[in-house]
Amino acid sequence: MPAERRTDGRRTDERPAGDGAAGDRAAGERPIGERSAGERPAADRLAGDRLAGERVDHRFKALPPDAEGLTVGALAAERRSLFTGGFTTPVLALSAESVEHNLALLETYSERHGLAFAPHGKTSMSPQLFARQLEHGAWGITAAVPHQARVYRAFGVARIFLANELVDAAALRWLASELNRDPGFRFLCYVDSVRGVELMDEALRSAGATRPVEVVVELGAGEGARTGVRTEAQCAAIADAVAAVPTLRLTGVAGYEGEVPGADGDSVRAWLRRLVALAEEFDRAGRFEAVGEIVISAGGSAWFDAVADVFAEIPALSRPVLKLLRSGAYISHDDGHYRHLTPFNRVPEEGSLQPAFRLWAQVVSRPSAGQAFVNAGKRDAAYDLDLPQAQVVRDGRTGEIRPAAGVTVTGLSDQHGWLTTTPEAVLEVGDWVGMGLSHPCTSFDKWQLIPLVEADGTVTDFIRTFF
Structure with a gap:
């Protein structure tokens, strides 16, 4: 039986944030969430x-x-x-206590596993909670649609990862304006089609974009899954299309492991290794020569333990690797769906x-x-x-x-x-x-x-x- 909770919903039997031995950060790896004073948005x-x-x-x-x-x-x-x-x-x-506990726990977890963290803001759409996530070491905030990115920018979020292909011309014009206006703003989004690359290039050219938009090729989680490219050959064709236009810059690869058909520990890890192998192949082909770091991103709220395991295996590449986790539901957690799915059920020694x-x-x-x-x-x-x-x-x-x-x-x-x-x-x-x-x-x-x-x-x- 679950322990009773206090007046506001907090359980009385939860362990403190960060329980479990913290591992050392790999040599040469930059601290998670490290940013200059100019990059970090003020909470006020x-x-x-x-x-x-x-x-x-x-x-x-x-x-x-x-x-x-x-x-x-x-x-x-x-x-x-x-x-x-x-x-x-x-x-x-x-x-209040449970929110603070959850913030601290994911900060500790990310640091322990050498992950950067861009929690999905669609969960709360609350600038106050974004501020708390950034204060707790988040690299940036993930969005799903242009409206969300506009809210983030209205409240000063300096790094946004859009986990979708962005082909809306009006949204791309807004994005070009934001990138032109603010040299400190960093934006990444998915690409998963040659046609998408064409539409992005056309809209960004017409908007007078002066900075290329960083894109990551989205690897689909399998047949019948949601979005994403189905084969590695198709991924390469999209990467070629990106390389052919001046308005985009290939920065890495990404995807969502929660859509793996019949997801379990083995199948999710197998797909994550495909994602890492795709990044390795792109790197060997010299596709990341123009970037300062290679982005490899995955991670919903059900399998971030698998992401941590497989991303720990990423070999040395030609550039530093930003291992970007995007879990969002953790900030409030719940009493149903995520209570059953949370990876902390599988790794209770790391907290709850x-x-x-x-x-x-x-x-x-x-x-x-x-x-x-x-x-x-x-x-x-x-x-x-x-x-x-x-x-x-x-x-x-x-x-x-x-x-x-x-x-x-x-x-x-x-x-x-x-x-x-x-x-x-x-x-x-x-x-x-x-x-x-x-x-x-x-x-x-x-x-x-x-x-x-x-x-x-x-x-x-x-x-x-x-x-």
């Missing part, structure tokens, strides 16, 4: 005055009605209780992540002894992979918090959660039910402003999202 620019100065109003669900007109920063400074401070239900809370989300909803109907309804539904909770899990009940009369014994979430409507209760369940109208969620990416996107809550229920900040 990323997440400070512009967000704290927003006004509390109808845009942000669950915030106290009596706080209308205050700035978000002023409301945070009041350090209200999530339960008695006027917040309305449903309300999603993010554990803590689920940081808890959705609080109020019982608004108890029509029978075996049924209850709360006022949170599909608009509030992730449901694409698993339903929420009832974990605790806060008594509406006394404020006492007890385990949600005999309470199960069995369905969601738009604005209602369906609960089934057994005779042991102690639940009545007015009680609050605290639920764990599955899949961070579809939890963050339902909330524009999320209270960051300490273990005793004190709200210390608000996490702004930009989906």
Whole structure:
């Protein structure tokens, strides 16, 4: 049975970040996340005055009605209780302690395994959390689509890895402008087709690009997988197309191991070795002569232990290698999908992540002894992979918090959660039910402003999202 969590969702049995012996960094390898003072974006620019100065109003669900007109920063400074401070239900809370634990753990893990880290920002789309990730040694932030990259740039992110082929002419014009304007901005993206190379070159030429865009050839994870080039011969043809245009520069290879058909430890490692072999072949062919470092990138949130193992085997190449991991869901973790998939289940000696989300909803109907309804539904909770899990009940009369014994979430409507209760369940109208969620990416996107809550229920900040 999992250990009970505290008020804000933090488990009480988690080991400290960084448990396990840290390995020494290989000789000559640069420190992970090393950057000059000019390259590192300041946290206050990323997440400070512009967000704290927003006004509390109808845009942000669950915030106290009596706080209308205050700035978000002023409301945070009041350090209200999530339960008695006027917040309305449903309300999603993010554990301050669990977020900090997870940040520290992945920083330590990356350093231990000689990996650079560009966590996928699509998970949270929160500049405040990007700032914390960068402070914890992240090399940059990964994006999936142009809008996300624009948000990152609006808050000063200096390094962006776009894990997609970028062929949108309007987005490429914006990118050319950003690269021309800011010599400190570094941007990389996938290429996986000759036609994509042609479209990128055409758009960048017309935009007057003065700096070539760095691209990495995406190796597909196999037939039936998502994107990416299926054969090494096709990869070489795309690399030739890149070499033929002045607007692009081949920097490395990349892909996503989570799409390997029937993924298991052996098949994922086999694909990762193909990726490394592709980089070696490109290097032998002299394809990286114009770059200062070779980028080899992979890593979702389910197989980063395999990435660490195989990337540790990368031989010496003609240039230093940036071994870039891109896992993103770790920052909040979850109580479902990633709780089961996390590599830390396979390497428990390296630590464990803590689920940081808890959705609080109020019982608004108890029509029978075996049924209850709360006022949170599909608009509030992730449901694409698993339903929420009832974990605790806060008594509406006394404020006492007890385990949600005999309470199960069995369905969601738009604005209602369906609960089934057994005779042991102690639940009545007015009680609050605290639920764990599955899949961070579809939890963050339902909330524009999320209270960051300490273990005793004190709200210390608000996490702004930009989906």
